[in-house]
Amino acid sequence: MIHILFIVCSLLTFSANAGVQDFCVADLKGPDTPAGYICKPAAKVTVDDFVSVGLRFSGNTSNIIKAAVTPAFVEQFPGVNGLGISIARLDLAVGGVVPMHTHPGASELLLVTQGFITAGFISSANSVYVKTLQKGDIMLFPQGLLHFQVNAGGVSSVAYASFSSATPGLQILDFALFANNLPSKLVEGTTFLDDATVKKLKAVLGGTG
Template sequence: MLLCLVHLHLNGLGLSIAQLDLALSGVIPMHTHPGASELPLVVQGSVITAFISSVNKFYLKKLKRGDLMVFPQGLLHFQINSKGRKAISFASFCSPNPGLQITDFVLFANNLHSTLAEKATFLDTATVKKLKVVLGATS
């Protein structure tokens, strides 16, 4: 669970920074920033980070205090707290408006008809309906 997200725009500098506080076993789910690359720096705890390249290769790294990783613009990535205590990191973005698309919400928390979601994701009817209910979809 993500405890806290503070996002600061640095007016006129073309940058933004977010503080990410991850609870025990906390997860920042698979997502992308269509408008910027991300550079997370862990300042407390330990975080498992990964992104998927445009040729579907996973790049996985366990970050400890002082470590950082680059998530290239537009690529899917996630973060998981890997220790038994709260983890804190700061994510810098090369844009004041990096955007955010959380994959599960993009696919299932919308008004896309379930039959189209099934075809687009290769999931069965029951799974799509369950995900839509859990994520608050309108159809």
């Protein structure tokens, strides 16, 4: 009986450990595939692959939207490769806004740590969910849905956004429409905006056509 128990325990231990891979730190020199980056050789992995200090610092909000997003996605933080998590810092100056955008690859959880932020998203049924958040509040934005954040106070605001993917992706609606070479006539026809408005927005955001 003792021999049988020993064999069973040995088999269970082998089965439990056979398929275990603790982590897959991204080899950023390799290709970025739908399954993520290939793994850096274990012998070259260091503790710094699992630590990021980039979110200590405020982003530069001297831009048209008066906002900055500092990501810690797989390209900046190789340790998250394959783990289905990542994070970013959001800085909003007074009057700052993160325009309507989507993350095709992840849901987002926003935690406000300073100031006041009005945030919201639009469902696929065009229902609108908006709330003004303050320090300590969190809000969820489901994957792929249009959402936004706006500074809602007279002071700079800071928040941290965590994502359910190491590569959440980003598409900003305004830039998708007006910051490329999509012909103005097509933009006008698909948005019902007049020619003058489309040309003005293209000029502001660097688009052509």
